[in-house]
């Protein structure tokens with residue numbers, strides 16, 4: 001059992017949770033993730049390790065389906081049945097020169113830890129974070145602390161630049177010489193944004209989020225096509241060369257269980273209203 | 283022996299074979315000739331005193347029989363169920379040439395089940411503490427056996443297991459209807475009761491670094507052969523194509539058969555095609571049947587060449603699994619999800635080094651098997667992650683960890699056994715190699731003083 005040390009809502013439907021898991025915190029590096037299972041009938045879901053403090057690790061997640069909603073209903077002192085990690089190959093951090101680190105939506109959660117390690121490795125780091133609207137922006141202060149420069153954008157213009165991260169990225173690419181770019185967010189955002197760097201020939205990394213089970217290379221659920229070859233994202237990645245990734249396949253495979261996911265969420269919410277309504281709305 | 287009827291059993295995950303009762307066990311035990319030179323024992327990789335335990339069963343001394351088995355085998359309820367007895371103990375029994383060997387596996391299972399259900403078997407005596415620390419990676423049959431042998435000899439043993447439950451393939455791979463998880467849990471609890479520490483959710487190489495691992499007085503690597511092979515053909519990443527590992531893990535470990543009570547889903551096929559002819563393929567096809575699908579098996583050679591245990595191919599056929607033999611997939615069709623599998627007929631010629639015929643594709647013989655789910659069960663290789671991270675650890679061509687006759691690797695205090703060193707094999711060979719390595723580890727630790 002692993003204890004939740006701290007939990008809070010960062011934005012509408014986006015939560016931060018610190019979990020006591022010394023076996024993970026001891027060796028976690030930027031770009032790695034953990035797999036958790038809340039209780040005995042729970043699903044194993046992967047979440048990026050977005051921070052480390054002593055024995056504790058942080059995850060930041062958006063409540064999208066049954067498991068993430070359930071996780072969002074837990075609070076300080078509650079226990080999580082299983083947490084495994086750190087998993088995946090760490091981000092390829094070295095001294096590139098000038099780097100841009102881009103986060104979109106809940107993907108912003110993964111960026112401070114990468115920006116920080118890049119900075120420590122000697123890079124000049126430009127951050128770009130974007131969300132649908134100002135209310136969904138997360139980790140802005142944290143990114144400001146670890147980046148040399150930070151740009152914010154929103155789809156509706158409610159904060160910062162009015163538009164997508166891709167627009168800001170293009171502006172930077174034209175103004176400066178950029179050596180490497182990280183893009184983390186929803187698959188469609190990673191696909192579109194990485195097209196911006198392609199003509200410039202700038203090394204671009206993305207962190208892929210296919211459906212996983214074990215997260216240790218044993219099942220192949222997470223297979224993705226990169227440079228025409230099948231890779232297991234949980235061990236060969238999740239970070240890959242953006243320009244080699246078959247994003248359409250990734251997006252297709254993310255939808256495998258759409259019907260079951262809807263069913264599970266509806267059942268959970270129905271159940272939650274009946275049993276936990278008091279607790280939630282009190 | 284008295285299997286539940288196929289019509290009944292394809293609707294649930296309860297055990298196919300309910301096992302012997304006391305009277306049947308005694309009657310079966312009386313058939314044993316109590317040979318002076320028991321050939322059956324040579325056929326058992328862990329060398330159980332088979333006539334010894336059978337003599338006790340014949341007398342009705344079931345607990346005494348259990349003690350005899352347990353001195354050589356900590357997991358008898360498991361082995362009695364899943365060992366390929368026809369090529370091991372029972373295959374070697376003198377009565378086998380007459381066509382009816384003693385049912386050693388069924389007797390072993392009976393004795394172990396009886397001990398678990400009706401008595402409180404006392405744990406075997408432990409030696410004095412030596413103060414030596416041994417790390418075991420993996421909690422499959424190899425890891426658990428080595429841990430039990432070493433803790434009995436007084437060493438302090440920690441198992442690191444990446445999954446949330448101990449047991450390896452016994453838990454995530456072999457389905458409930460062949461090996462109830464309650465049986466696996468009970469036998470592993472028995473090992474934990476000896477004083478073995480198990481750290482779940484620990485992926486060695488990540489949660490614990492190779493250096494930390496090598497800091498132990500001895501290390502036993504038992505990561506198994508869990509890396510699923512794919513065929514490398516068109517359409518293999520379509521939705522609806524599973525490795526057998528994924529399909530079986532979703533159902534056995536994550537209980538997707540009980541979705542949505544259990545949170546993990548699995549795609550429900552109507553027509554499932556399984557590629558392969560081993561135990562893994564049979565298990566996948568039989569699980570698919572139980573989830574309500576029609577199931578067909580596509581295999582390159584003939585039925586008699588299938589590497590699965592004989593009982594499993596028989597059971598699969600009884601349960602209505604269709605065998606498409608001498609055929610090999612070349613392409614999987616579908617837009618988003620699988621709609622069919624194109625195969626080529628195979629012509630069998632000559633024999634390979636394993637004595638099996640060599641399949642060759644017949645040009646122009648293409649045909650399509652309709653399917654909405656395709657499960658690939660063509661083999662697994664050793665788990666590469668940790669082995670590649672240990673500097674100086676010599677690996678074989680297929681990614682196996684190379685060991686000598688004692689299970690010692692190229693690093694003096696690091697040993698390995700089970701599927702990680704042999705490639706995908708059997709529960710009992712994994713246990714056999716673990717016992718050999720445990721003896722060598724003990725000798726090394728005691729020589730160091």
Ligand SMILES: Cc1cc2nc3c(=O)[nH]c(=O)nc-3n(C[C@H](O)[C@H](O)[C@H](O)COP(=O)(O)OP(=O)(O)OC[C@H]3O[C@@H](n4cnc5c(N)ncnc54)[C@H](O)[C@@H]3O)c2cc1C
Nearest residue numbers: 045046047048061062065066067068209210211212254261
């Ligand atoms: C390496 C990796 C890191 C991730 N990091 C984060 C993170 O830091 N924050 C965050 O909010 N989300 C992250 N995700 C996505 C997160 O795992 C899913 O949102 C979560 O599994 C959804 O579970 P659910 O039951 O709430 O929703 P569901 O209703 O089950 O699913 C919603 C969507 O999430 C995806 N999903 C479902 N099950 C899984 C699964 N077992 N594995 C992966 N994706 C799944 C599917 O595309 C699905 O359509 C990460 C995914 C990966 C692979």
Ligand SMILES: Cc1cc2nc3c(=O)[nH]c(=O)nc-3n(C[C@H](O)[C@H](O)[C@H](O)COP(=O)(O)OP(=O)(O)OC[C@H]3O[C@@H](n4cnc5c(N)ncnc54)[C@H](O)[C@@H]3O)c2cc1C
Nearest residue numbers: 420422423424444450451455486506561700701707708709
């Ligand atoms: C579906 C299926 C059916 C089978 N049926 C039979 C049968 O009927 N009879 C039979 O005799 N054999 C059968 N086998 C084969 C048999 O199960 C294996 O040969 C046996 O389990 C091998 O034991 P092992 O201990 O070497 O490895 P495994 O059982 O594979 O266990 C290895 C363990 O190590 C863990 N691990 C791996 N890497 C790490 C790491 N880096 N850190 C921590 N933990 C790690 C894994 O999670 C796993 O739990 C079957 C196999 C499968 C897949």
Ligand code: SF4
Nearest residue numbers: 326361365370371387
């Ligand atoms: S352990 Fe397996 S091979 Fe040995 S006697 Fe028992 S069933 Fe036979």
Ligand code: SF4
Nearest residue numbers: 314315317322375376
């Ligand atoms: S070989 Fe057969 S008959 Fe002889 S002791 Fe073994 S089980 Fe009994």
Ligand code: FES
Nearest residue numbers: 215217219220234
């Ligand atoms: S999640 Fe199972 S292999 Fe990657």
